[in-house]
Amino acid sequence: MGKIKEIHAKTANPHVNLYELKAINKNGRDFRYYVASRAKSKETLKLNTHKNPPDGVVIFSVVRGNTDRVVLIRQYRYALDDYIYEFPAGLVDEGEDYHTAAVRELKEETGLKLEPITSAGDFERPFFTTIGMTDESCATVYGYAQGEASGRYLEPNEEIEVVLADRTEVLRILKEENVAIMCAYQLMHFLHDEEPFGFLG
Incomplete structure (x- = not known):
């Protein structure tokens, strides 16, 4: 098993930072x-705390009264310089319950x-992204x-279109866009599951 010797913060940004780990791999070599x-x-890196509070929420919702329609967003992402289909999502504020965060984020984005x-239950617990x-x-x-879908709560740097x-x-989105x-796997289930939340038991 590898071992971490040192950790160095490379940035100090508000929402995401880069850390350099000096480590030894399973063969005893430094890298x-x-x-x-x-x-x-x-100190608050998960590799130090060994705890996994959710950094964010992903919201899988269907339209009340028409569960054959799922709520998606088509969002411009700077990392791609292009649009991508996603579930509405966002960060959990410090001290905020993730259900409260989900209600807030859906309102803000859609x-x-x-x-x-x-x-x-366990289907809600935090899972690692990448x-x-x-x-x-x-x-x-x-x-x-x-x-009613609206863009009135969007921040200036957010470009989001709501798609029901x-x-x-x-099916078209999965094939062409x-x-x-995280969205794609759930949509594959949505395509074939008669009851969208049936798997929650």
Whole structure:
């Protein structure tokens, strides 16, 4: 098993930072590894705390009264210089419950009101996103969305279009568009599951 010898913060940004690890691999050789993290200090990195509070939430919601339509966003992302389909999502504020964060984020990104399903248990717990480069984890919140879609709560640097997609449109999106992987896997289930939340048991 590898071993971490030293950790050095390379940046000091508000939402994401780069850390350099000086480590020894399983063969006893020194090497450097880089981790992007939401942690604001090396002491709060998950490799130090060995705790996994969710950094963010991903919201899988269907339209109240029409569960054949799933709530997606089509968002411009600077990392791609292009648009990508995603579930609404966002960061959990310090001291904020992730259900509360999900309600807030859905409102901010889509104008819709979320009614969370709170009995999902282990399916809601935080899972890691892209562990090869980051210790970020997100909890998934499931529920029903209602109201009128709106962009009035968007920040100036957010370019988001709300998409209430039926299964025909979901299939087209999966075949033709850029899609975030956390969204893509859930949409594959949505295509074939008669009851969108049936797997929650």
